[in-house]
Amino acid sequence: MNNWKNLRLIWGIVLLGLGLSIISYATAMTLIDTHGPIVAYTVAEKLGIGQIWEKELKVGEYITIVDERTNEVLDKISRQVYRGDKIITEDNREYEVINVKGNRAMARKLGMAKGVVWKPEWDEYATLPVARGEMATQGNGKAQIGIYYTHSDESYVPTDGSESIPGRGGVMKVGTALAEELRKKGVSVVNDKTSHEPHDSTAYHRSRRTAVELLKKRPIALIDVHRDGVPDPDFYNDKIDGEDVTKLRLVVGRQNPNMATNLEFAKKVKAYVDRAKPGLIKEIFIGHGNYNQDLGPKAMLIEVGTHTNSRFFAENGAALFAEALPRVLNLQAAQKAPGGITNPLSDTRPESRSAWTTLAWILGIVLVGAAAFLFISTGSVKGVKSKLGEITKTEFANYLGDGKTEEAANQDGTKDLKDKQKR
Known part of the structure; x- marks a missing residue:
């Protein structure tokens, strides 16, 4: 059961990151479409290179x-x-x-x-x-x-x-x-x-x-x-x-x-x-x-x-x-x-850019919503931080490697022995 909750939490993190990335992209495209050229001109002016755009001669010179x-x-x-x-x-x-x-x-x-x-x-x-x-x-x-x-x-x-x-x-x-x-x-x-x-x-x-x-x-x-x-x-x-x-x-x-x-x-x-x-x-x-x-x-x-x-x-x-x-x-x-x-x-x-930007917004919002659902379904949003710390120590090791390190295994063995002595 815990493994299932951990898996949902992992997917929640992945979907949240992906959703926020897509929303950021859509926002950037919107800003570039409406303000990008002005930003470029402003930066050029602040850097003192505004003259690179259009250079004219003095009146009478040609x-x-x-x-x-x-x-x-x-x-x-x-x-x-x-x-x-x-x-x-x-x-x-x-x-x-x-x-x-x-x-x-x-x-x-x-x-x-x-x-x-x-x-x-x-x-x-x-x-x-x-x-x-x-x-x-x-x-x-x-x-x-x-x-x-x-x-x-x-x-x-x-x-x-x-x-x-x-x-x-x-x-x-x-x-x-x-x-x-x-x-x-x-x-x-x-x-x-x-x-x-x-x-x-x-x-x-x-x-x-x-x-x-x-x-x-x-x-x-x-x-x-x-x-x-x-x-x-x-x-x-x-x-x-x-x-x-x-x-x-x-x-x-x-x-x-x-x-x-x-x-x-x-x-x-x-x-x-x-x-x-x-x-x-x-x-x-x-x-x-x-x-x-x-x-x-x-x-x-x-x-x-x-x-x-x-x-x-x-x-x-x-x-x-x-x-x-x-x-x-x-x-x-x-x-x-x-x-x-x-x-x-x-x-x-281009209409295609506008369409893709709209699609990106929709997809991003859906992914963030899915991430929120998965977070809540793990039990409580408050516990996400502690659960995340637990996952990074154990779950990712199981997914990415052969299992626990020798030190971690010895610690777990000692813990199991103490638990048996208490019982």
């Missing part, structure tokens, strides 16, 4: 990227360029950076970029109807597109008077022009103007909190609005549909698990704009960095002109850019769906 064979200037960009970075040019040639020396980078042509293709269904696109009360969906905690500003100080010298206005940069007015044009097309938008100064690479850590808050609105896409720091205004100036505009650059970070899907999204946007507003998108830059794009498959960073452009031209460019998003994101279908939102950016975690 790197020129050229074709290794023809010496053609492919790009000028005011951010650090690394070997392995890629460019999809305005005419959709794809290049990879193979060498960087000082402010000059050499790139090798890979061919024509794949996936930058007009979709037949876009021909059938009709502007979203603007219904009365439609924008009230924001008040219900839902948004189709979220806009924010990591470098909220970025401004345009000709119109703003400075390249940097902390907390109220001209780039916010450019993003607002984008938001207003989207709303005219019936798209629900949250335009978050939270400040993230100072302007440095760790600003992406600070703006991440804003992006996470935006995710609570369940957006389909997140757009981080910037401007470049190249000194030549004509590098971005253009005239489209009779309007003076600045061109845009789309930036995709290489250091994030959603790089492939974010790049696919950027390619679709460029494909639409190439047909609808030719020349508006200057390029797609696939660069070293995360840019908070691990938060979802449709997180985009856009650079609208540079600091030497007129902000009015940048606003015009952003307004034209707005035409692509509803169609590429299929927001017409999203608006008709139950609840008004489909495929929200905040629901980007």
Whole structure:
């Protein structure tokens, strides 16, 4: 009988340990899903290595990227360029950076970029109807597109008077022009103007909190609005549909698990704009960095002109850019769906992970419950500690070895002799 109780106690300990381990795993997976990236950024900042994520140059400084064979200037960009970075040019040639020396980078042509293709269904696109009360969906905690500003100080010298206005940069007015044009097309938008100064690479850590808050609105896409720091205004100036505009650059970070899907999204946007507003998108830059794009498959960073452009031209460019998003994101279908939102950016975690996490919780709780039952069935929970000590001295020796040691056997023999003498 005692052996049976001991066996149940052993199984109780095993099941308890296993159950607690599984619950710990499920808890860890939940925390990683919701807070893991922020924790990683926080640790990096505390260690003083936050700059490893995204390194930018000072305003006016830039790197020129050229074709290794023809010496053609492919790009000028005011951010650090690394070997392995890629460019999809305005005419959709794809290049990879193979060498960087000082402010000059050499790139090798890979061919024509794949996936930058007009979709037949876009021909059938009709502007979203603007219904009365439609924008009230924001008040219900839902948004189709979220806009924010990591470098909220970025401004345009000709119109703003400075390249940097902390907390109220001209780039916010450019993003607002984008938001207003989207709303005219019936798209629900949250335009978050939270400040993230100072302007440095760790600003992406600070703006991440804003992006996470935006995710609570369940957006389909997140757009981080910037401007470049190249000194030549004509590098971005253009005239489209009779309007003076600045061109845009789309930036995709290489250091994030959603790089492939974010790049696919950027390619679709460029494909639409190439047909609808030719020349508006200057390029797609696939660069070293995360840019908070691990938060979802449709997180985009856009650079609208540079600091030497007129902000009015940048606003015009952003307004034209707005035409692509509803169609590429299929927001017409999203608006008709139950609840008004489909495929929200905040629901980007694989369903399999969520299912396994739930299963782990259930299994862990069952095992802990079984362990508790076995503990209680041994007689009393209070006696578990003493029983455990007894088991470690005797039962495990029986299971794992030939039996008792010679010393233990002699002690037991002496004890038996004394018991007989007493009787």
